[in-house]
Amino acid sequence: SGNYIILPSSTPSLQIGDFHQGGIIFYILQLGDIGYVAGQVHGLIAATLDQSSGAEWGCYGTAISGADGTAIGTGNQNTIDMEAGCTTPGTAADICANLTLGGNNDWFLPSKDELNAMYLNIGQGSALGNIGGFANLYYWSSTECGATCASGLNLTNGGVSNLNKNQANSVRAVRAFQIY
Template sequence: MKKIVLFSLFLLIFIGCSSDSSVGNPGNPEPTPAVPPVLVTLATTFPSGNIQFNATVQSLGDGYHERGFCWGYNTNPTKDLTNYIAADGSGTGNFFKITPYTDILDLGGRVYNVRAYAVTGNGIVYGNNLTMTTPLKYSLATTAVKEIYTNRASFNGNVISNDSHYGNVAEKGFCYSTSPNPSLTNGTSVNMTGMVTDPNALGDYSRVVQGLIMNTVYYVRSYGKDYNGEVFYGNEVSFKTAGQIGASGGYVFYDKGETTNGWRYLEAAPNDLTYNGSNVMTWGCYGSIIGQTQAIVGSGLENTLRILSVCTNNGTAAKVCDAYSVNGLNDWFLPSIEELKIFYLSSVGAYTIPTASPREYWSSTEKNMDQAQSYDTQYSSINEWEYKSYGKKVRAIRRY
């Protein structure tokens, strides 16, 4: 009996030890769960006709042997079911893949879902889902409106093709209106047909638009059409036509559209100038060469200063302008011939310039030692060969 009891006790101890044989045994460890890499999908960009997928590997985990991007119309695309492309490199940090988007995507503002992926020994790990919108066939930009008169302005734009398969547009131009978001259906439109040699070419383009209303805000968008009639629009810009009353009480008749060389606007004196009761005066310094005067817009002040440095005769056009003062403003000068021309062209539908004799106005643009240029308001023309000794009208302008 004693032997039986001892045997049973031994058997119980043996069984208990056998059932715990794995505890603390380094030869048979529990399997460690795999640690996947952590990926974050970043925003997709479209540089110069290409698509650039972007992502980052935040942590490596147990590693991976391939990484890349997959995309599709449905949310959470996977590598085995949709389009995908591998990206070079390994490890952590940012990575990307650039490829021509026309090879893999449909253009026309299509919305795709995209995710970064990494292939590990235990399967495929994905980053977050983001959406991307493909470019249109053509991209247009509306740039700043320049050379703004009371009744006209120069519209400027640019058109590029986002696909090498698409060349020139079928038509391009501008839509404009006094209300925002002008289009071909709710605004006035002008195109480039007949304005340039190749009106359908890609690149920068501009057009002077006439018939505008003075002192009015306009909205402008560039547009282009493909040969299927699809319309593409650029961004919207706004501008205000000239024609407001300036600080002197005269009209602001020109706006460059931007400030350069310290000024943007040209303002005319409220009235023609007089000297000793006369409304005409000579250019001055007949027989003397002033030299270095210019015709272009923006040169009138410099022309006037140049004339005053050489010609000191009293009662001459430049000297009377320089001495003029109204409403505390004394920064007046004799306009160049192109500035004078703009003053006249801006008057149409805005303000009155006398056309009765004497109808010609002096400019600060010299022709030679005996002659200078004037503008004839009756015939809307530049007179290039006017003797300096002749008496003509004078209208001072200022810039700011």
């Protein structure tokens, strides 16, 4: 007979492809990424379904100040800038910013690199297969390339294109998560 000390279980190990906090984990932040904190797990989650298959990026002819971040970690700020600079309802960013899904209301339109990570990790470009259930269509990113265009990604082949903002394309919302 002896004394036993029961230790709390460690934080569960999360992996790309796991369902977590209302969506599918598609990226775990790494050293050098915006928002990375050593010793903590931060990442990005994609909604399990498309929010639209025919939304415009919006405000064709108007450059949106600040909505030009491309890197992982810039999609949320791009979306905030899009909402501030383009008040048209029903745009790609507006759909994401006003989404409540899985009890969460902090969804945003992914940046170009965030969208590419979705393609590579849970889309057609993934070793896991298309577990994100993406259609063979263009999806909007929150990365603007000018007054008349924004970046979109073809989720069939991973091709990035600058698309006219008044085109109707698909939308998949994402959100950030963290565990300590």
